[in-house]
Amino acid sequence: MKIPKRIQPLVDNGLVDDVVRQLMSGKEADVYIVRSGGETRCAKVYKEASKRSFKQAVLYQEGRKVRDTRLARAMARGSKYGRQQQEDTWQNAEVDALYRLASAGVRVPQPYGCLDGVLLMELITDEHGEVAPRLCDVSMTAAQALEDHTVVLRYVVRMLVAGLVHGDLSEFNVLVDDNGPVIIDLPQAVDAAANNNAFSMLERDVNNMTAYYGQYAPELRGRRYADEIWALYEDGELHADSELHGKFVADEHVTDVDELMQNIQAVLDEEQDRLARLRESEE
Numbered sequence: 001m002k003i004p005k006r007i008q009p010l011v012d013n014g015l016v017d018d019v020v021r022q023l024m025s026g027k028e029a030d031v032y033i034v035r036s037g038g039e040t041r042c043a044k045v046y047k048e049a050s051k052r053s054f055k056q057a058v059l060y061q062e063g064r065k066v067r068d069t070r071l072a073r074a075m076a077r078g079s080k081y082g083r084q085q086q087e088d089t090w091q092n093a094e095v096d097a098l099y100r101l102a103s104a105g106v107r108v109p110q111p112y113g114c115l116d117g118v119l120l121m122e123l124i125t126d127e128h129g130e131v132a133p134r135l136c137d138v139s140m141t142a143a144q145a146l147e148d149h150t151v152v153l154r155y156v157v158r159m160l161v162a163g164l165v166h167g168d169l170s171e172f173n174v175l176v177d178d179n180g181p182v183i184i185d186l187p188q189a190v191d192a193a194a195n196n197n198a199f200s201m202l203e204r205d206v207n208n209m210t211a212y213y214g215q216y217a218p219e220l221r222g223r224r225y226a227d228e229i230w231a232l233y234e235d236g237e238l239h240a241d242s243e244l245h246g247k248f249v250a251d252e253h254v255t256d257v258d259e260l261m262q263n264i265q266a267v268l269d270e271e272q273d274r275l276a277r278l279r280e281s282e283e
Contacts, residue, residue, distance in 0.1 A: 006045045007032065009116045016043060016120065023131065028187060033123060033131070041112065044119040046091050046187070091117055094187040097164060104162040105240060106155045107182045124175045124182050135181065135212065136171040145216035150244075152181050152209050153225060156202070158240050160233055164189045165198050169205035171212045192233070199230050210246075224248040 001019050003011055010016040020033040023042060030045045091114060098111045098121070110122040124132040140148070152174065159166060166173070166189055173185040192198045206226035214220040223246025231248065232238035 004030075004032065004045065006116070006118055007034070007043055010034075010043065010118055010120060013115065015113065015115065019043075026185075034120070036112070036120065040123050040125075042109075042121055042123040044094075044121065046117045046119070091119070091187065093189060094119060094185075097186040097189040100162055100164065101155075101159060101183070101186070104158045106158050106162075107180070108186070109182065109184060124177050124184075127178050132175040132177040132182070134172055135174040135176055138176050140216050142217045145213040146220070148176075148181055149209065149213035149217065149220060152183075152213075153206065153229075153244055154241070155181070155183055156206060156209075157229060157238060157242055157244070159183075159189075160192055160202065160229065161238055161240050163192050165192050165195075165202045166205050167201045170208040174209075199226075202226055202230060220246070 001021055003019055007016060007019060016034045016036050018035045020035060020040070023031040023033050025031075028047055030047070032043045032045065034041055034043045095111050095114045098108050101108050102110065109124055112120040112122075114120070126132050156166070156169070166183065166186065168185060168188050169183070173183070175182040175184055190198055190201060192202075195201075203226040206229065210220050210223065210225060225244055225246045225248075227248040228244055228246060229238065229242075232242060
């Protein structure tokens with residue numbers, strides 16, 4: 001097919017030899033199957049901000065650090081230069097997340113570089129070399145659903161241990177090859193420690209996956225995996241291979257504010273008495 005304008009720079013730089021066909025058009029990018037160095041890969045062409053339909057992108061960008069203070073100020077002012085830098089930050093976030101998560105033991109496509117808003121990465125395929133299906137297009141037994149749900153939640157945990165929350169995880173953002181689930185689409189991944197919406201996004205991610213697999217394995221329904229994961233994370237007890245049960249009991253103890261204030265006042269009174277005795281001993 002004709003080389004898309006946005007992919008031409010990769011052809012000029014020898015990163016792409018040919019474009020086979022368009023694979024999909026999504027809310028934040030178009031994806032093409034390409035040939036590169038004798039291998040079949042995919043090129044993800046990010047859409048410009050004005051053409052993206054990704055809702056509430058600002059919520060996902062909260063907490064993303066920009067080391068260059070000049071760039072940070074430009075982005076805050078919303079100047080043309082600042083908007084371009086913000087776009088670069090959005091696009092590079094996925095590349096960074098892919099490398100970071102692969103190192104953390106999460107199955108994601110291998111990235112090969114990002115140039116002018118085009119991410120070149122591994123094409124996930126099935127046993128026949130065809131593009132691997134999305135989870136939403138796969139049917140399974142109850143046993144397989146339980147097994148794959150465990151795998152996906154392990155990936156969610158490893159993401160969080162690595163400091164990230166996917167933020168848009170669903171059956172549409174998971175591919176399934178012969179080795180199981182592969183997590184895709186990460187430009188909106190958020191910093192778990194710096195983003196105030198991290199828990200709500202994690203909760204949505206986990207609930208989406210549990211609800212989907214729960215269609216095949218009803219025993220998954222009603223389990224509180226998100227609360228369990230977050231509680232372990234906040235207590236510093238979450239590890240890459242933490243075993244989850246989905247059984248979570250919230251601490252329903254209600255703090256008696258009056259009693260708390262009385263205790264605080266008692267401590268203050270005791271300290272004042274101590275200081276008074278100390279002054280008397282020095283006179």
